Amino acid sequence: MYDVSIIGAGVVGCAIARELSKYNLKVVVIEKDSDVSNGTSKANSGIVHGGYDAAPGTLKAKLCVKGNQMFKELDSELKFGYNKCGSYVLAFDEEDHREILKLYEKGLKNGVQNMSIVNKSFILANEPNINPEVYSALFCGNSGVISPFEFTVALAENAADNGVEFLLETPVTGIEEIDGHYVIKCNDKKIRTKYVINSAGLFSDEIAKMAGMEDYKITPRKGEYLLFDKDIGGLVNSVLFQTPKEGSKGTLVTPTYHGNLMIGPNAKYVYDKEDMLTTKEGLKEVSDNAKKSVPKIDMGKVITQFAGLRSSMEQYDFIIEETKKGFVNLIGIDSPGLTSSPAIALEVMEILDRSGLELSEKKNHISYRTPYIRMDHMTNEEINELIAQDGSFGKIVCRCESITEGEILDVLQRSIPVKTVDAIKRRARATMGRCQGGFCTPKVMDIMCRELGMEMTEINKSEKGSYILSGKTQKAEGGSEQWSMIL
Amino acid sequence: MVYDLIVVGGGPAGLAAALKAYDEGVKDILIIERDYVLGGILNQCIHNGFGLHKFKEELTGPEYSEKYIERLKDTTIKVKTETMVLKVTEDREVHTLNEKDGFQVIKAKSLILAMGCRERTRGAINIAGARPSGVFTAGTAQRFINLEGYMPGKEVVILGSGDIGLIMARRMTLEGAKVKCVLELMPYSNGLTRNIVQCLDDYDIPLRLSHTVVSVHGDKRLEGITVAKVDESLQIVEGTQEHISCDTLLLSVGLIPENELSNVCNIEIDKITKGPVVSDTRETSKKGIFACGNVLHVHDLVDYVSEEAEIAAIGAARFIKNTVSEQKSVTTKGQNGVTYVVPQKLGITDEDKTVKMYLRVNKVYDNSKIKVTAGGVEIASKKYDRLIPGEMASINLKKSKLKGIDIEEVVFEVEGA
Numbered sequence: 001m002y003d004v005s006i007i008g009a010g011v012v013g014c015a016i017a018r019e020l021s022k023y024n025l026k027v028v029v030i031e032k033d034s035d036v037s038n039g040t041s042k043a044n045s046g047i048v049h050g051g052y053d054a055a056p057g058t059l060k061a062k063l064c065v066k067g068n069q070m071f072k073e074l075d076s077e078l079k080f081g082y083n084k085c086g087s088y089v090l091a092f093d094e095e096d097h098r099e100i101l102k103l104y105e106k107g108l109k110n111g112v113q114n115m116s117i118v119n120k121s122f123i124l125a126n127e128p129n130i131n132p133e134v135y136s137a138l139f140c141g142n143s144g145v146i147s148p149f150e151f152t153v154a155l156a157e158n159a160a161d162n163g164v165e166f167l168l169e170t171p172v173t174g175i176e177e178i179d180g181h182y183v184i185k186c187n188d189k190k191i192r193t194k195y196v197i198n199s200a201g202l203f204s205d206e207i208a209k210m211a212g213m214e215d216y217k218i219t220p221r222k223g224e225y226l227l228f229d230k231d232i233g234g235l236v237n238s239v240l241f242q243t244p245k246e247g248s249k250g251t252l253v254t255p256t257y258h259g260n261l262m263i264g265p266n267a268k269y270v271y272d273k274e275d276m277l278t279t280k281e282g283l284k285e286v287s288d289n290a291k292k293s294v295p296k297i298d299m300g301k302v303i304t305q306f307a308g309l310r311s312s313m314e315q316y317d318f319i320i321e322e323t324k325k326g327f328v329n330l331i332g333i334d335s336p337g338l339t340s341s342p343a344i345a346l347e348v349m350e351i352l353d354r355s356g357l358e359l360s361e362k363k364n365h366i367s368y369r370t371p372y373i374r375m376d377h378m379t380n381e382e383i384n385e386l387i388a389q390d391g392s393f394g395k396i397v398c399r400c401e402s403i404t405e406g407e408i409l410d411v412l413q414r415s416i417p418v419k420t421v422d423a424i425k426r427r428a429r430a431t432m433g434r435c436q437g438g439f440c441t442p443k444v445m446d447i448m449c450r451e452l453g454m455e456m457t458e459i460n461k462s463e464k465g466s467y468i469l470s471g472k473t474q475k476a477e478g479g480s481e482q483w484s485m486i487l
Numbered sequence: 488m489v490y491d492l493i494v495v496g497g498g499p500a501g502l503a504a505a506l507k508a509y510d511e512g513v514k515d516i517l518i519i520e521r522d523y524v525l526g527g528i529l530n531q532c533i534h535n536g537f538g539l540h541k542f543k544e545e546l547t548g549p550e551y552s553e554k555y556i557e558r559l560k561d562t563t564i565k566v567k568t569e570t571m572v573l574k575v576t577e578d579r580e581v582h583t584l585n586e587k588d589g590f591q592v593i594k595a596k597s598l599i600l601a602m603g604c605r606e607r608t609r610g611a612i613n614i615a616g617a618r619p620s621g622v623f624t625a626g627t628a629q630r631f632i633n634l635e636g637y638m639p640g641k642e643v644v645i646l647g648s649g650d651i652g653l654i655m656a657r658r659m660t661l662e663g664a665k666v667k668c669v670l671e672l673m674p675y676s677n678g679l680t681r682n683i684v685q686c687l688d689d690y691d692i693p694l695r696l697s698h699t700v701v702s703v704h705g706d707k708r709l710e711g712i713t714v715a716k717v718d719e720s721l722q723i724v725e726g727t728q729e730h731i732s733c734d735t736l737l738l739s740v741g742l743i744p745e746n747e748l749s750n751v752c753n754i755e756i757d758k759i760t761k762g763p764v765v766s767d768t769r770e771t772s773k774k775g776i777f778a779c780g781n782v783l784h785v786h787d788l789v790d791y792v793s794e795e796a797e798i799a800a801i802g803a804a805r806f807i808k809n810t811v812s813e814q815k816s817v818t819t820k821g822q823n824g825v826t827y828v829v830p831q832k833l834g835i836t837d838e839d840k841t842v843k844m845y846l847r848v849n850k851v852y853d854n855s856k857i858k859v860t861a862g863g864v865e866i867a868s869k870k871y872d873r874l875i876p877g878e879m880a881s882i883n884l885k886k887s888k889l890k891g892i893d894i895e896e897v898v899f900e901v902e903g904a
């Protein structure tokens with residue numbers, strides 16, 4: 001019998017798993033996909049928000065501000081990479097200016113520090129590529145950027161290192177309440193547990209329904225993004241928001257943690273929880289809007305486009321509650337969910353404590369995680385020492401991001417199993433660069449075959465069915481010699 | 488560690504450059520190659536058609552590069568494979584990384600950049616829709632088939648009728664895949680005519696001009712695409728959308744010179760060619776640093792790559808031997824139908840030298856003429872039966888014609904365009 005079962009290995013589930021791993025508890029995380037951080041947590045803006053935007057008095061306001069303050073320490077423990085680069089909400093006229101003054105007031109009410117209203121010359125001195133028609137801005141020094149999947153993976157790995165079990169590719173098919181505990185059915189597997197944490201994101205309403213709670217309805221809101229070559233990553237130094245107008249938060253322009261430029265998202269309600277389609281109209285909307293903030297963005301430098309779904313509800317605020325004895329629901333965790341996630345985890349710990357879960361601290365808990373080896377952060381001497389120990393750090397696999405074989409082997413040896421090309425991409429960044437894996441995908445697959453004992457044709461890009469190769473060529477199969485002569 | 492010459496890249500351009508420099512008397516040469524073998528992209532080009540101009544015979548890609556690699560054995564040229572160049576500096580320092588030597592800084596009296604190019608991706612052309620597996624650049628698919636022995640898929644649509652796309656249409660057909668069609672955004676193909684005949688017509692693969700992919704479908708593996716017709720301004724014609732089921736989409740939508748090293752070195756880049764701005768010796772804006780092959784501008788025939796590499800090698804050899812005299816130069820410019828001209832600069836010397844100028848046009852021209860003028864005076868011209876964007880054209884220019892004309896710019900244009 002597990003003490004706690006967490007359904008969903010997104011950032012919220014993994015943050016909770018990591019908190020629970022500090023105590024003497026038997027904890028399992030159940031995830032339908034092949035990797036953690038595979039839903040909303042993989043495709044979002046990657047912003048650690050200041051917290052001035054959320055409505056005062058709400059959980060969103062409280063947890064966003066609290067979460068924001070936790071990132072520095074979290075990064076020192078988990079080393080996922082956090083760049084507290086600051087943010088601007090840009091105002092382009094007096095009307096916008098009045099709006100950012102309101103945001104500033106809201107921020108004060110929410111307890112946000114490090115905010116100021118700045119004028120045009122200050123903005124252009126710090127961000128020379130912003131549209132010179134800018135009027136003023138709300139600057140927040142507490143905002144920053146992270147790689148959302150690296151953060152989630154770091155939480156998960158640290159939780160796993162401290163004994164939390166992760167069941168990947170394990171979709172939940174039913175939940176029963178028997179004799180004061182729960183039985184979670186995952187096809188033919190049954191997981192008995194005292195507590196259930198429903199952090200299933202987009203599917204949290206369906207999970208709640210399985211346990212007899214029918215009152216929730218997630219209405220996914222899609223956001224489309226464009227990611228640019230690192231060549232133009234230096235165009236902006238901080239996160240640039242636009243003044244929110246009725247119903248629209250505007251489009252943001254931001255550097256990513258790894259130095260790309262990213263723009264997006266728009267917001268569109270969709271009916272299908274798998275609808276990650278980008279649209280021509282959506283991408284145009286995003287690029288047109290972003291150019292209002294930074295006219296110089298060169299659309300020829302786009303390296304990829306993607307869409308993510310926010311698990312929104314009609315209700316504005318997060319739902320974080322023990323709806324039924326032993327069943328904690330986390331529903332409607334949309335923006336600022338990423339920023340709030342560490343604070344949400346603490347909120348859940350309080351709920352579990354109040355509910356009677358015995359929390360005794362583990363003696364041998366390790367709060368630190370060995371970071372991935374990142375050679376781009378090393379001096380030449382350090383690189384040479386590393387290569388002297390292990391030559392695989394001298395073999396570049398991904399030329400665009402300068403990722404070596406050694407760095408890929410490193411991510412394969414962690415506590416959360418890595419089984420797909422995308423899982424390697426999100427951890428080691430191989431295939432993430434400007435050629436989008438054109439050159440290195442075959443090499444990455446060769447390494448997977450060798451290290452994981454897989455066949456080339458077994459390797460998936462991400463989920464089951466996303467195979468990359470359909471079979472061997474006729475010649476490789478020992479087929480027609482005649483054709484090889486023609487060619 | 489100091490070499491006379493370092494060549495960055497051991498593909499066709501780098502090989503030809505190193506050997507030519509050797510012949511010109513430079514004996515202390517290092518070729519740095521990131522792959523584990525020399526030959527570059529030619530290794531996966533197992534079809535024939537290479538070398539018709541250079542060697543007057545039809546060779547496969549590996550056979551073509553083998554001609555050069557064989558010759559290396561009889562020279563003192565050194566080669567480092569599986570070595571990545573991380574950075575090149577203005578004072579000709581090359582920062583490298585490999586398994587054996589770790590991180591190293593190697594100096595050279597002269598450098599030849601021959602890093603080649605990469606394929607444009609789906610992201611670069613902004614195709615909307617889902618992001619399943621099964622969407623490949625044509626070159627990646629070619630590598631899987633020809634070097635790894637694996638098939639990317641069974642039902643294929645190819646976007647882009649550039650040469651790699653055409654070659655892959657045939658290759659996949661011969662391997663038993665069904666190639667449903669090749670789509671081309673433009674009203675003409677960018678591939679060589681002989682490839683359209685030999686790769687599509689011979690196998691009854693339809694080429695659909697003025698068509699593009701509007702959207703990609705499939706959650707996991709590609710299930711199909713929506714295609715549509717485009718008008719003259721390349722905008723989608725509403726109502727012409729059509730679904731084609733397929734498990735594989737190959738993209739052959741253009742090549743981009745790989746100038747990340749040049750950028751870090753602050754070498755001036757031509758906005759059109761996306762390669763360095765060079766003089767007729769193929770010297771870049773940085774002294775002693777030369778460039779050739781697809782890193783300079785994308786070529787359609789490897790034969791021309793070799794030819795250009797030899798020009799760069801002669802330039803580098805003369806630079807090393809310090810026999811270059813400071814010279815005034817004029818700028819070349821394409822207009823009225825000529826999209827670009829390489830070299831972008833012409834040195835004015837006392838030598839009476841003929842310079843072969845390479846150029847591309849913006850659309851198809853039949854029975855036309857390229858006219859070269861300096862200060863309004865025609866200094867060269869050449870007639871062509873057909874000029875098409877997919878085939879690079881060349882024209883010879885006598886430098887002596889520039890003498891005495893007080894100009895800064897030589898203009899290339901299609902007469903009557």
